[in-house]
Amino acid sequence: MKFTHQLVISSLAVFVLSACSGGASQRRQAKDDFEYLETPALKEWQLPQGATPQFYPNYEIPNGDFSGGVGPIVDIRPPQQVLELIPGARVERQNGEVTLWLIRQDEANKVWQTVLTMLDERNIGIVSQTDTVLETDWVSWTSEDEVVELGSRYLISRIEANNRFGFKISLIDWREDGKELPVSMTNKERYNVFMTNLVTSRYDTDLREEAARKAQELVKQIPITMGTDRSGFPVIIARTSYDVLWQRLPDILPKMGFTLEERNQSQGTIKAKYAASDDAFWEEVGVKPIELKDGTYTFLFGDLGNRTSINITNSAGKPVEEALLKDMVPILSAIVEQQ
Template sequence: MKLSSQLVLSSLAVFVLTACSGGANQRRQAKDDFEYLNTPALEEWSVPADAQPQFYPNYQIPQGNYAGGVGKSVDIRPPQQVLELIPGARLERSDNGEVTLWLLRKDELDKVWQTVQDMVAENKISVENQTDSRIETGWVTWNSPDEDVEIGSRYEITRAEAANGRHGFKVSLIDWREGNQEKEVTHTNRERYNVFMTNLVTARYDQHVREEAQRKAQELVKHIPITMGKDRSGLPVIIARTQYNVLWQRVPDILPKLGFDIEERSQSQGTVTARYASPDDEFWNEIGVKPIDLSPGKYTFLLGDLGNRTSINITDSSGKPVEAEFLKSLAPVLAAVVKE
């Protein structure tokens, strides 16, 4: 988002990268010439009166009146795809380019509809008309390197309640502007910019879901029992009674409070490399536990996924595991910091 009601496509995940270079026209048009436009018109096949024609249907040209661009008016950019960011949502496109996403539950649609209203308000997009189930926006400005001029569009976004119990929302482009001139929108642009707006909504919704999940994970971490135990090899380790992914979210917050300056992390390997410097006496007095006896230096925390539990072990700079007595002294410190 660049300015109020102005959206920059290149800064969004909804924008498909293109391998083309050069100006906007080169991104939209084929690089070869358009000599094919000079191809003579097809003529009726003339067959001698005594001949029996045989035709293969493989190459039969469909009959009908087809309208579409040719030459430089053909847009070669790949079609935009609606990002699958809402689990279980089903996409439906109409012949005129409208996009409808059908969701599994009404409460899910309620959250998406709230997301639409928040997005409109926070980005100061003007609203021409609004009801409980319909929003008609003012002009939304898009900046894209694929366009020669600044693009403006107006939308109608509606809640869609189907008779069979489906719940969805529909995005429909209702007005189009190139620069300061209002024009008739092409079918390609109608589809393209309906998808852009739909992806803005779904991306914002996905962001909210992730933030809420992270908040809940942090709440869960505050109530994690931490004790001494043994790993699958029978060696002493610290045991955090929570899932690996939940604990990993809090590692960047927990370790610095203990005096560890994190240098490297790898979630897939379960390793955190950090350099230790003991906190001052005030820290130990605040958490109410005995200071740990650990020399300054570089250490590696090894986190193991044990299903509904996570093991924690530590090695020094040479890769040698620290003493079991140190792990026993660290366990209550970790428990105290986690509760903060």
């Protein structure tokens, strides 16, 4: 099941939850009939006079006050799982509420800011707010699993306990088709998880964007020199990891005059067609033009841990001359600095 932001009306946030095919009742109810509901009530076993009963505990049903739905009321959908996308966070689920625990306060501060950002971006209104607690306006959910549109309001709070820091999401109000009703435990658990996953997904997006920014900054500071590979052959050496350099190659190589045709990250190869750049390009980068004929070339990248080797072969599969590799070092350095 995934979230899709569909519509915002005033302060009411509306989300669409997609599901499997079939009608809402088919997804919520068991397929068999419910004849067991017509089973007569059990009666006490009547023993013949003088008989001694024998009891076996193997199949004894424990006494207790059990309550819950039966028949078509029973919701057979699997419980929703919290998307554990916050590194180091521990999920605690109790009484339908979801709490995410973190060890460091700065991590909890970051998650709290993520909550505020997510609510703002998704136009979820805030009824009241302090430094540690906020109460949301109505959030409406439409789902193929549900017959009517559902609405929920949440209390999101920051908490501390036993040198741990976290935030808790609690569903406090519920309505169906615009009518406020008591919320069932099933829906409480389900829609608390949905709201939690909006937070964890937004946090994960922030992490990925931050990683991309850091990778780009690392590329700007890559020293590029001549060196040799493990076999002693001349290669260009980029002093950064293979994964970091690979992310930036689609931006770097085209600026050098190469049109990318094929890429294979697992094999470390890029096939590209070269067309000589005009004089304006060489003046811009501030280096002399390279003596490279137009044609198709293959770049070979080697993972050397915290370094990456770069070699180039021509269309016949033969390595280009060492002098050409040396001429390409200042060009690569100049373009990387411009990124």
